[in-house]
Amino acid sequence: MSGSTATVEVALEGRPIRVALLVAPSGAPERTAATRAVLAAGAELVATLATDDPRSFGERAAALRAARPDVVVVAARSREDSAAAVALAEALRLACGHQEPLLRVLAATDPRTEAQIRAAAAPCSVEGVASPTGEAGRVALVGAIRALRRETGTVLRDEALEAAAGSLARHAASTTLLVDVSGASTSLVFASPDGALRAVHVRPLGVGAGADRVVARGGLDRVRRWLPMAVDAPALAERVFNRARWPDAMPTNELALSLEMALAREAITHAFADAVAAGLAAGTLRAASRVVLCGRLALLPLPGQSLLVGVDGVGHRQVAAFARDRGAAAVRLGALAVRGDPEATDGAIAAAVEPLALVAALWPRRSVTLHVSDAGGRIDQRISRGAFVLIPSLGTVEVSASGAELRARGDAGALGVLADARGRPLSLPPRDAERLPAVQRWHATLDAFRGGVA
Amino acid sequence: MAWRYGRWTAEHALPIGVSERAALGQPVTAGEALASGASLGSAVLVEGAHRIGVAAEDLSRVLRTSVGADVARGSVLARTGRRFARAATAPIDGRVLHLTAQGDFYLAPIVGRWTVRAMLDGTVVRSDEACVTVAGDAWSLAGIAAYGPDAFGGLVLGVEGANDELAPSRIDTRLRDRIIVGGARTAAEAITRAHACGVAGLVAGAVPAGGLRLVYGDEVSARGMPLREDRPTVLCLIGFGTAPLPREVFDPFRAFAGARAAIHTASARLFVFAPHEAGDFARDAPALALAPDYGGVRPLADGESGTVNVLAYDAPR
Secondary structure: OHHHHHOHHHEEOOOOOEEEEEEOOOOOHHHHHHHHHHHHOOOEEEEEEEOOOOOOHHHHHHHHHHHOOOEEEEEOOOHHHHHHHHHHHHHHHHHHOOOOOOOEEEEEOOHHHHHHHHHHHOOOEEEEOOOOOOHHHHHHHHHHHHHHHOOOOOEEHHHHHHHHHHHHHHHHOOOEEEEEEOOOOEEEEEEOOOOOEEEEEEOOOOOOOOHHHHHHHHOHHHHHOOOOOOOOHHHHHHHHHHHHOOOOOOOOOHHHHHHHHHHHHHHHHHHHHHHHHOOOOHHHHHOOOEEEEEEOOOOOOOHHHHHHHHHHHHOOOOEEEEEEEHHHHHHHHHHHHHHOOHHHHHHHHHHOEEEEEEEEEOOOOOOEEEEEEEOOEEEEEEEOOOOEEEEOOOOEEEEEEEOOOOEEEEEOOOOEEEEEOOOOOOOOOOOHHHHHHHHHHHHHHOOOOOOOOO | OOOEEEEEEEEEEOOOOEEEEOOOOOEEOOOOEEEEEEEEOOOEEEOOHHHHOOOHHHHHHHEOOOOOOEEOOOOEEEEEOOOOOEEEEOOOOEEEEEEOOOOOEEEEOEEEEEEEEOOOOEEEEEEOOOEEEEEEEEEEEEOOEEEEOOEEEEEEEOOOOOOOEOOHHHOOHHHOOEEEEOOOEOOHHHHHHHHHOOOOEEEEEEEOHHHHHHHHOOOOOOOOEEOOOOOOOEEEEEEEOEOOOOHHHHHHHHHHOOOEEEEEOOOOEEEEEOOHHHOOOOOOOOOEEEOOOOOEEEEOOOOOOOOOOEEOOOOOO
């Protein structure tokens, strides 16, 4: 493994790149595709100006100047949109014509519009690119933005995650959703055995430097609702802000750990929302038969903690096998796979993943009986709406339910079979008096605070 | 190292609508106007080259005004011909904001004025439509985040000791245009009272994040929020919640009391304009420790060693 150790350093976050979009109106395929490409490239989306933006010319320019983009992607196709895109390029020149270093414009337009944008946006350099509505165009746009992020000779963390997800899907011959939450980024990578890949890498959003963004996007109450103890909002705000300014802080008590777990759940929720805005079907991502947790999620001290955050954050449908990246080895091996033969590392990446549990999501009309069979025999468990029950099992298990369409087979992992009948989307009571006992019960079910934190 | 004397640069981003700005190499003093301009309303598009029958690239030859100039309604922007003249005229009073590649004008009404002031004694090292940068010598202390507009004024201590909270009752109109140094905590009540009393800015070990959200809105982040509008200015030195200042950081404030100072919010720095020989202030401050529940930050005591969540005072954060 000395080779992999030497390559650990290649899986990097890369240079942060700020991208602004000048795009067709909301709902247009060009806009959706450009957003998806920016998210897939792991860039920070700092501004989106649509061709039907109601703001005045000066306000558009002010918005672009405040955004300070490094790259601007222009994506417009129709005749009307193209004319409006040229007007936006004029606002771009007024706003950023003196920016140092000069920004780059990637124009996914027809050649005539591209020439007009070149004149309008001078002195910014304008490059024509293929429309991101096509697979090839999107891949090229992602490549162009990633090339700007990449330091010499490095493999980006996003690339390593994608390689690892592809490898796991191929090896297990099943759809795989890889969920990565780090200090300042949150990624969702969906891979199928046929090689298809859908990814969003949202920056800055995470449990460390991006923690304050989680709160800014969703509000404090969204984070607070996941905590198993009562914390008032102002006190929570300073904990989040201090965490955001403290790189690599390690939680040393239950409150700090549960705060990071709460932030991770919300970061995943926001990443799903961004994926939907980028035209990805959240239902497809959530229907993956395997969910692999990476980054800070995988580094939580107890398997139950990783599983709880994963189940709450992903909100998967039906049955999925949850696993976590043991010691970040899968991501490191993913970086190796980017450099070498991807299939050669498939076995090693699969071995680097620690199975956690088989999770069955149910929403039965009335109580059903869940049958779990493993090498030790069969266990029958009554499940009613709202239940959250862990059934200890070992090895390969078969799960079925009488009174519900559910039949699955998979690895019970370290924890067993989790029956989750809390419903999707998961709704938490707004009042502390009702919510806290429920959240505490879920933590207790997975033994999430056994003996405090490591 | 906490306090340092040296040569610093302060970058001042300019809004759209610059009228005047300091020239490259021009000496400036802190508080002096570096650039001024107009806040503009909704711009209107005025047909130019096409209307007067010239190619866009030839428009510059027939321009009767320049981009950035203020014009009155009916003013000729560009004109061709003599006896049978063709002209593009301004439909409103306002400013020529932009000339497009197609040879059209954007005109915008002037709805206000703005001024950007220097935050360093020094010289202008960059000056263009987007930014003016000043380089100069000063004592400086880096914070982790700053909120509000840049601030300039005389430095005054608002607390007795580094562990004290800045009490709102200590702030009154006699402190107008001063920069008040708080101690371990400056709450929202003190921030809003200081602003109401005309205080230029506040420097604090920590500010409650909840208070920042009350004062600046829910979109406020831990990375600071430089603004231009009339809002309070706060420089947060080491954390959020409560954070007593180390002696090495707090003691020089006593010596600097009365000196001119400036808070540059974009870089979250305090500049103090005192001579290099003012004192032996450039010392290493003790490392900082994050509270186990993340609720505050404190300096490590003498002889105390921590291993978890401890950072050097000036470690990048």
